[in-house]
Amino acid sequence: MRSYAVTYFCAPVEAIDTPAPEPKGTEVVIEVTRCGVCHSDLHLQEGFYDLGGGKKLSLADRGVKLPAVLGHEVLGRLVAKGPDAPIDDNQIGRTFLVYPWLGCGSCAPCLSGRENECPKPSSIGVHRPGGYSERCLVPHPRYLVDISGINPTLAATYACSGLTAFGAIKKADIDREKDRLLIIGVGGVGLSGLQIAKALGFRNVVVADIDPEKRALALSNGADLAVDPRGPEALGTLQALDGGIAAAVDFVGARATAEFGTSVVRKSGLYVIVGLFGGDMTVSLPMLVLRALTVRGSYVGNLQDLRELIDLVKAGRIPPLPVEEVPMEAVNSAMDRLRAGQVKGRLVLTREPA
Ligand SMILES: [Zn+2]
Numbered sequence: 001m002r003s004y005a006v007t008y009f010c011a012p013v014e015a016i017d018t019p020a021p022e023p024k025g026t027e028v029v030i031e032v033t034r035c036g037v038c039h040s041d042l043h044l045q046e047g048f049y050d051l052g053g054g055k056k057l058s059l060a061d062r063g064v065k066l067p068a069v070l071g072h073e074v075l076g077r078l079v080a081k082g083p084d085a086p087i088d089d090n091q092i093g094r095t096f097l098v099y100p101w102l103g104c105g106s107c108a109p110c111l112s113g114r115e116n117e118c119p120k121p122s123s124i125g126v127h128r129p130g131g132y133s134e135r136c137l138v139p140h141p142r143y144l145v146d147i148s149g150i151n152p153t154l155a156a157t158y159a160c161s162g163l164t165a166f167g168a169i170k171k172a173d174i175d176r177e178k179d180r181l182l183i184i185g186v187g188g189v190g191l192s193g194l195q196i197a198k199a200l201g202f203r204n205v206v207v208a209d210i211d212p213e214k215r216a217l218a219l220s221n222g223a224d225l226a227v228d229p230r231g232p233e234a235l236g237t238l239q240a241l242d243g244g245i246a247a248a249v250d251f252v253g254a255r256a257t258a259e260f261g262t263s264v265v266r267k268s269g270l271y272v273i274v275g276l277f278g279g280d281m282t283v284s285l286p287m288l289v290l291r292a293l294t295v296r297g298s299y300v301g302n303l304q305d306l307r308e309l310i311d312l313v314k315a316g317r318i319p320p321l322p323v324e325e326v327p328m329e330a331v332n333s334a335m336d337r338l339r340a341g342q343v344k345g346r347l348v349l350t351r352e353p354a
């Protein structure tokens with residue numbers, strides 16, 4: 001079968017041909033028809049994250065082995081199952097979305113359903129072969145999510161971008177009726193975050209973004225207020241709101257946004273960082289104590305989160321994001337366009353089953 005893999009870091013993705021996977025035990029095989037292209041695929045291709053201060057986090061050290069078949073927003077038809085896979089034969093041929101953020105399956109986070117927080121991750125399209133391929137092996141059918149009624153091109157994007165937004169917003173454990181949530185950065189994932197927050201019942205949501213167009217878009221998507229965080233009055237305006245900012249979710253994750261987010265939240269407030277722009281920041285330690293601040297990171301979401309998100313989408317509670325289809329063999333030009341910032345919405349690779 002034909003797959004597209006990183007064979008050398010910092011080089012274009014290459015077509016490779018390998019035998020099609022044979023499912024053993026509880027494994028199932030998905031014939032891929034859609035696979036989203038994500039910013040983190042660009043990091044995987046480059047082989048590092050920028051940690052700030054000239055330091056880099058090497059993905060080779062994080063267990064990414066080459067050749068790596070990328071693609072973690074995988075959707076397709078169930079075509080084969082292992083002898084112990086607990087799924088009915090009549091499910092063969094149906095289309096499913098794949099939950100990709102797998103763990104070791106035996107540690108405490110995995111056993112409590114938080115595989116995305118496993119210390120030994122085994123994610124599809126990162127640590128094990130992903131969806132830039134004709135077929136994708138999934139260890140168990142419980143990772144298959146029914147998406148009937150949803151446009152499959154759109155549905156693919158929920159496995160990472162949608163789930164990342166959902167997982168981060170859910171970490172804002174504030175009073176959804178009374179408290180105020182700030183969303184920093186309303187690009188693609190941040191805008192999803194805003195829509196998800198409204199769907200989850202957060203009554204007071206404000207946004208900060210440097211781009212006036214994105215601020216206007218946020219206001220038309222239910223934000224109560226939109227500020228330019230670079231404006232001299234932005235911090236004061238938000239801090240002066242009645243009740244202040246109980247939680248800030250940062251979808252950018254750069255020094256400037258982190259400093260803004262940790263400064264703007266009220267006493268005993270929460271700052272959640274989910275964006276992977278990169279860099280570092282300086283924190284005054286006594287201020288963390290005196291302000292009783294919580295700072296936490298959020299990485300994608302768990303399987304239950306994905307099922308809840310898909311239910312919200314099926315109920316028509318989340319407006320669709322713009323998606324663009326690209327034939328899978330054009331994967332390199334898709335990644336180049338994403339890297340150059342030339343994409344509105346999400347790019348999704350498509351392939352027609354043979
Ligand atoms: Zn992703």
Ligand SMILES: [Zn+2]
Pocket residue numbers: 103104105106107108109110111115118119120
């Ligand atoms: Zn685990």
